[in-house]
Amino acid sequence: MSEDDEAPRGRRRGSIGARRNPETEAAVLMAAQALLAEKGYAGFSIDEVARRAGAGKPTIYRWWPTKADLFVAVYEQDKAAFVADPHAGDLKSDLIAYTRALWTFWRDSPAGCTFRALVAEAQGSKAALAALRDKFLPERVRTLRNIFARAAVRGEIDAADVEALLELYVGFNWLRMLTDRIADDKAAVDRMARLIAGARGDRKAG
Amino acid sequence: MSEDDEAPRGRRRGSIGARRNPETEAAVLMAAQALLAEKGYAGFSIDEVARRAGAGKPTIYRWWPTKADLFVAVYEQDKAAFVADPHAGDLKSDLIAYTRALWTFWRDSPAGCTFRALVAEAQGSKAALAALRDKFLPERVRTLRNIFARAAVRGEIDAADVEALLELYVGFNWLRMLTDRIADDKAAVDRMARLIAGARGDRKAG
DNA sequence: GCCACATATAAACGAACCGTTCCGTTATGA
DNA sequence: TCATAACGGAACGGTTCGTTTATATGTGGC
Structure with a gap:
């Protein structure tokens, strides 16, 4: 729930090179999990996850092409x-x-x-x-x-x-x-x- | 599948007075059923049902305020x-x-x-x-x-x-x-x- | 016969989300 | 050094949402 996890609006989390950024991955999964818990399936959107995670939508779609992929990853976690x-x-x-x-x-x-x-x-x-x-x-x-x-x-x-x-x-x-x-x-x-x-x-x- | 049931685009189906129009009800339920069968849950939309049924969206929302109401009615039928x-x-x-x-x-x-x-x-x-x-x-x-x-x-x-x-x-x-x-x-x-x-x-x- | 009322369709609204694309930046790895 | 790939930001066109406005149509009470 800290600003570092959910909405690092001040600091930006850029690329760390030609590989997946673990911070971004964690932030996205946490945001998705929290959003599901708060709003449920109907209130879930990739846009909102991106906003909360301080991530770009292209980044999310790169690693989890469909909502189902994201849901599975959240459950796994x-x-x-x-x-x-x-x-x-x-x-x-x-x-x-x-x-x-x-x-x-x-x-x-x-x-x-x-x-x-x-x-x-x-x-x-x-x-x-x-x-x-x-x-x-x-x-x-x-x-x-x-x-x-x-x-x-x-x-x-x-x-x-x-x-x-x-x-x-x-x-x-x-x-x-x-x-x-x-x-x-x-x-x-x-x-x-x-x-x-x-x-x-x-x-x-x- | 006839034009009378699904898409009476030529003829218009107006109000029959201060009561529900059975023709409209049937057309909406048929359209919803067909759309579900064709596109499934993800491809279902009230807009499309209204288009196919030749009905207005306000009419649909009046009688079936939520999608769930419409689904239940379709199953009942x-x-x-x-x-x-x-x-x-x-x-x-x-x-x-x-x-x-x-x-x-x-x-x-x-x-x-x-x-x-x-x-x-x-x-x-x-x-x-x-x-x-x-x-x-x-x-x-x-x-x-x-x-x-x-x-x-x-x-x-x-x-x-x-x-x-x-x-x-x-x-x-x-x-x-x-x-x-x-x-x-x-x-x-x-x-x-x-x-x-x-x-x-x-x-x-x- | 007249009129209030409820119904019907059409059209448009602003907001939101979709999935994608381009861009400038950053850092890796060959 | 330099091609490559990941990152976030911004915007794209398209769709759906639920609502509102306007107008036509028919019922039922008076």
């Missing part, structure tokens, strides 16, 4: 604040721990706004959709897949069901986030985790 | 094409039938585009979010709740789990639609339905 990889011993407990950590992360950092913006952007742009589906999602889901895989090894779930259960779980979180219902709802999270962890779906009834 | 309420006898079969009908509806009508636009809009506007969460979603989920409720009556699932299972199922469909993965994937739908229908989550391990 924040992900350090979320490193949940619970080893509670059983799937249900792992899911509860992971979910509570994720929702807290989405609520208490700008990451929730960034995620929502990325999903919104993906509904209007093929490139953004590809970024969301083929880059962002697989990366976010890696830790989660391990949680389910470990449960399969322990025999809690069928190994063949891992991907489908993953989708059910991720879908639940998306639905909650996109409808702004990620308050600390212990009971709802508990019911969801119990159902997912207890889903056997005995193949006989095919 | 199309919902007649989707009346799935399967009574196959068991939950898994019902879910498979419903899902296949829903995905077909989303793929083969403009409804999928409209849904995606509404979700996107809701990520940038409080009013749109409220419309999506408190009006659109509850309405869409009614039939679905009956399917789960009937399964509970038959003893296939616990009545106390209906709402949570509903959320898991709806989340799955949202995730698929918003990442544009609603091709006719028989195997994936089957796995999902089997897991949801078989979710008991025996309360003991609470």
Whole structure:
């Protein structure tokens, strides 16, 4: 929030030669993050980011050709604040721990706004959709897949069901986030985790 | 697609007095629907809708103050094409039938585009979010709740789990639609339905 | 029959954002 | 030394936004 970070209107931050200026990169990501947190997706504009970062629009478009690229970069920067990889011993407990950590992360950092913006952007742009589906999602889901895989090894779930259960779980979180219902709802999270962890779906009834 | 519906550029459609003109309403909804189907969310604009419908922008803003209102109205108009309420006898079969009908509806009508636009809009506007969460979603989920409720009556699932299972199922469909993965994937739908229908989550391990 | 009123379209408004281009400056790296 | 590339500033033409003004049209109350 200092003038050095957000609006270095006095001092100018010029080129440092034939390479990317890390100060500029940081200033742009910070400005984008703050703008998303303040105004949300509808109030977001490259012009405003450039103004706040004290950067030129050509500079921004050089490094992040589309809004989706910028959103992904902002989310990447924040992900350090979320490193949940619970080893509670059983799937249900792992899911509860992971979910509570994720929702807290989405609520208490700008990451929730960034995620929502990325999903919104993906509904209007093929490139953004590809970024969301083929880059962002697989990366976010890696830790989660391990949680389910470990449960399969322990025999809690069928190994063949891992991907489908993953989708059910991720879908639940998306639905909650996109409808702004990620308050600390212990009971709802508990019911969801119990159902997912207890889903056997005995193949006989095919 | 006739000139009467989409672009009555020759003939003018004036006021019919101190009340809404049904012709204008229909022309606007048709134009909005076609534009969404053609250009998607990013390419959608009120200006273009007004041009295509041969209507004035003030007229559109009078009856649909926000884009979300217009999207909801467009979806409402199309919902007649989707009346799935399967009574196959068991939950898994019902879910498979419903899902296949829903995905077909989303793929083969403009409804999928409209849904995606509404979700996107809701990520940038409080009013749109409220419309999506408190009006659109509850309405869409009614039939679905009956399917789960009937399964509970038959003893296939616990009545106390209906709402949570509903959320898991709806989340799955949202995730698929918003990442544009609603091709006719028989195997994936089957796995999902089997897991949801078989979710008991025996309360003991609470 | 007359008139207040609400509706309809057209045209234009100022503001904002888009993505791009040109320019002058600065510093690297060959 | 010097081509190269990154930087910020300014402006471009085009589009959309939501609103306002003006005018025509038909309803419903009197």
